[in-house]
Amino acid sequence: MVDSGPIVSLLDVRRDYSLGAERVHALQGVSLDVERGDYVAIVGPSGCGKSTLLNLIGVIDQPSSGTVTIAEKRVDGMSDREATSFRLHNIGFVFQRFYLMPILSALENVALPMAEAKLRREERDARAAELLAYVGLSSRERHRPSELSGGEQQRVAIARALANHPALLLADEPTGELDARTGTEIISLFQRLNSDGTTIVVVTHDEDLAKAARHNVHMRDGRIVAA
């Protein structure tokens, strides 16, 4: 690919929530570009709008105003159907709670997005196995999430996020529920992923994770502020 523009481009994005009669202005005019291959950590105090911003980039929420362009495509105002397909093929999501399907094995969890993308069974099983090997869980393919440690579950979730070769990997507090040592494993996995070419945007409180990123974006009260 010879795309030269930023992979993420937000222009004067606002997001208001109605809370009863009140309006909460979670994002108050955010503009942000993320280049391909970058590794960005969004940091700031709790409630400043980090998750809201990440959800807009991940196309699981829509802005009240402003434009969101991901991989040269306007995603604000997309229909549910378009957004779902866009997420499936372009976005990898990792959450604070690992949210694997408890009834599926690690391999099946990783294969799930590929099944939705209509990959043949042998292909998706092969790739799922490859991805589990990449995150160091080859020996855990047949295990259910309940049989895995927190760190292992988060690594399965990361493998699942990578299933359909996303242009962008998004993570909301990926180390939030892990102890320091396991958190470190995830931090180094992200670093390895980024050096292998994956563009990553994380939201975090974790200073170590933020330090590992190439750039930090600081937020306060729904705005991006200078460091």
Next chain:
Amino acid sequence: MRAALAQASLIRHRARTMLAVLGVAVATAMLLDMVMLATGMRESFRELLLSQGYDVRLAPKGTLPFDTDATIPGVSGITKVLRTNPDIREISPVLGGSIHIAVWARDVSSAVLGVDPIVQGDYEFLSGRDITTPDAIVANDYLLKKLGARFGDTLNVAAGYDPQTRTYSGQRKLVLTGEARFIYGATEQSAAAVRRETLEALGGGARRDRASLFMVRVRKGANPDRVRDWIATQISTVTAISVATAIAEVDQRLSYFRQLAFILGAVSLFVGFLLVTTLVTVSVNERAGEIAVMRAIGLSRAHVVQQIVIEGVAISLVGAIIGLALGLITARYLNSILSAFPGLPMAIDFFLFQPRAAWSALGLLVGSGIVAGIYPAWRAASLPIAESLRREAIA
């Protein structure tokens, strides 16, 4: 993978799934029994009335067909009139009554029919010799056992018996010649048949030339209702009923009963429906986070809906299959209780299994399972993703 996810989710909550399946099974059994009950009596009445191929019955005016106390006088005259109609092919006058048989010091009583064995349509001859002679008598299995008699034995048969003085009136010797099964008789009831003239003679003249009813068979292609109307104009002492009319009448008498059965069936279907809806709703609410994540990683709304609907259908299908078996067992049990009701012809079934009814019950249940799954599924799949995730994270 959809089905696998649904299956896995059902297995995860084994106890709950099992209870729901059981609930659906009970509702299905109830539904099936109600459908069987609604159609069973009508169908078996129809079979009973049509089985012997008699199209018109003549009863004494103002009485019901099976009443043996009232009789029609002038059998030979009526027969002569009936013979003038070319549409009538066969005429079978039947005289009903009761007899007393002295066995050692015991008195055995039985219902008896006086018929012409050539044209009778009341019993199925089983073994021995039919009533080809005036002194012959055939009996059903129940009476044979009570008498402890064998074919060829001579019986002392009387028309009347006074238990006070232990005296018989109009006693006569008859030879037990064979065994028969009486179509309109109940299982636990003695029944016998002799020639009509024999029974007339037993009555000592009071029943001469009388019959309790006539069974009339019409020529092929002739209209039984027209024959019935003709009889009504010709013979004033009888009420003519065509079997078709009788069936229609039974049908109408049973229609309230059928409506009740359908209402109860509909209620049980609705209960099953609510059960599945409740279960699927609870299960979906519990998995709100999972569902939001599935949507976030790119699984379509349709995928989520299908997965949840499959759950509902699976519960309904398994429940319905178990319910069909359960329904059949209870129907058989209830049928045996109701059929033992004294005085009922043994050929009457209250519950009649019709594959069509079973299929429609199954179809209705699976259909309601789909509908029951769709509402909670659609709701779950339509929740705003980011908000659901946030709510889950806070919880």
